[in-house]
Amino acid sequence: MSDDILLKLENVTRNFGAIEALRGISFEVKRGEVIALLGDNGAGKSTLVKIISGGLEPTSGQMTFDGQQRFFASPSEAKAAGIETVYQDLSLCTNVDVVANFFMGREIVKKYFGIPVLQEREMEAVTAKAIANAGTRIPSLRTNVEYLSGGQRQAIELNRFVHWGGKLVLLDEPFAALGVEQTRRGLAMIKQIAAQGIGVIIITHIMAQAFQVADRIVVIRQGKVAGNVERNRTSPDEVVRMITGESLEGAAQEPRPNGP
Ligand SMILES: Nc1ncnc2c1ncn2[C@@H]1O[C@H](COP(=O)(O)OP(=O)(O)O)[C@@H](O)[C@H]1O
Ligand SMILES: [Mg+2]
Numbered sequence: 001m002s003d004d005i006l007l008k009l010e011n012v013t014r015n016f017g018a019i020e021a022l023r024g025i026s027f028e029v030k031r032g033e034v035i036a037l038l039g040d041n042g043a044g045k046s047t048l049v050k051i052i053s054g055g056l057e058p059t060s061g062q063m064t065f066d067g068q069q070r071f072f073a074s075p076s077e078a079k080a081a082g083i084e085t086v087y088q089d090l091s092l093c094t095n096v097d098v099v100a101n102f103f104m105g106r107e108i109v110k111k112y113f114g115i116p117v118l119q120e121r122e123m124e125a126v127t128a129k130a131i132a133n134a135g136t137r138i139p140s141l142r143t144n145v146e147y148l149s150g151g152q153r154q155a156i157e158l159n160r161f162v163h164w165g166g167k168l169v170l171l172d173e174p175f176a177a178l179g180v181e182q183t184r185r186g187l188a189m190i191k192q193i194a195a196q197g198i199g200v201i202i203i204t205h206i207m208a209q210a211f212q213v214a215d216r217i218v219v220i221r222q223g224k225v226a227g228n229v230e231r232n233r234t235s236p237d238e239v240v241r242m243i244t245g246e247s248l249e250g251a252a253q254e255p256r257p258n259g260p
Contacts, residue, residue, distance in 0.1 A: 005064075006031045006168055006199040007052070012061030013223075014047050021047045023223035025061070029168065034190060034200040036214035036231075038207075040243055043220040045203045049170050052201070053085045054078035066167055082167030086174050094146035098138060101145055102127040102160050130163040131156070158189060162196060169193060171202040175209065187213045207236045219243055 007029040014022040022044045029035050039045050050056035052063065054072030063071050065081060072078035075085065093101055099120070108119040127141050138152055145153060161169065171190070175183040190213050194200050204210055210217055211231060219227035219242040227234075227242035240246075 003067075004030050004032075006033075006066060008064040009048075009052075010062040010064075012048070012051060012063065013059045014044075014051060014056065015059045021223055022051075022058075025220070025223070025225055027218050027225055027228050029199040029201060031167075031199055032194050032197045033216060034194045034202065034214045036210035036217045037201055037203045037220065038205070038210055038217060038239060038243055039220035039226075043243075044223045045220055046172055048220065049085070049172050049201065049203060052078070052168075053083050053170055055085075082165050083170065084161050084166050084168070085170045085172070095144060097144050098131075098141040098148075098156055099124050099127045101156060102130070102163075104160075106164065130159050158193060161193065162198070166198055168199045168201070171200070173203055173205070175204070175206075183209070207239060210239070211236060221245055 005028050009028070010026050012022055012025040013020070025044075025048060027035075037045050037048070047056065051058050051071065054075045054077050058071060062069060065072075065083070068081075072081065072083070078085075093104065103123050103126075108122050109116045110119055111117070124141055131138055131141070138148065138156070145156070148156075169190075175186055187209065190200055190202065194215075202209075202213065214231050217227065217229055217231055217234060217239055218225060219239060221243060222245075226245065227239065229238075
């Protein structure tokens, strides 16, 4: 497998009882590539993202991530390997400070006489170094995130992901609850992340967002890949036809068993 391929899915299937949610999904994500994953409700997008991020077991198929062929047994295992999943919006925990956000779920704890104690000073030093390295200025790392601007928050989130060795970001409808300006910043942040060699898969049902941010558009329809096209070589109309399956009802229709 070529080194610039970060994620490769081969024939991934997933059944829920009698429902075949995924019926053989194959595609690749390169390092630094943004993939928009589109498809109608129930197409299988969320199921696929959960399988990639260790939240759900596949029924069959193969996955290769960062040179290793395997599926992840849990979200924490996927996270440790460099897969970050953003579910609702891109926001941080606003009621705690920058350091707490930077170390969320990865706190440095030492035990003194069996009692776990947070290593605040050590965590603050690591955070300060990472933020400084990225050229971001934040007045105080002990400020609750609610008092920081949107741009500062995104910088923290971005630096945190890069600092912890992030390689692939999965976003399932990340801007559903956000306004126009926040969405614009979020899209810019996605591009900034990708420019650092990180792969991105973003699920969205908003065509304009897909065309704004993606290098490649992958359409899932009824659990199969109905289209995999470079953003520059397609159009919103064509993608809509892939989503609805309308193009299949045109001239390229499969021959009927008894002729026309
Ligand atoms: N936990 C589950 N149990 C049973 N069926 C499920 C479950 N999760 C998803 N499905 C079914 O799998 C199909 C794909 O769902 P989903 O991946 O959520 O689609 P999308 O995210 O594209 O809207 C749907 O038919 C859905 O009802
Ligand atoms: Mg979904």
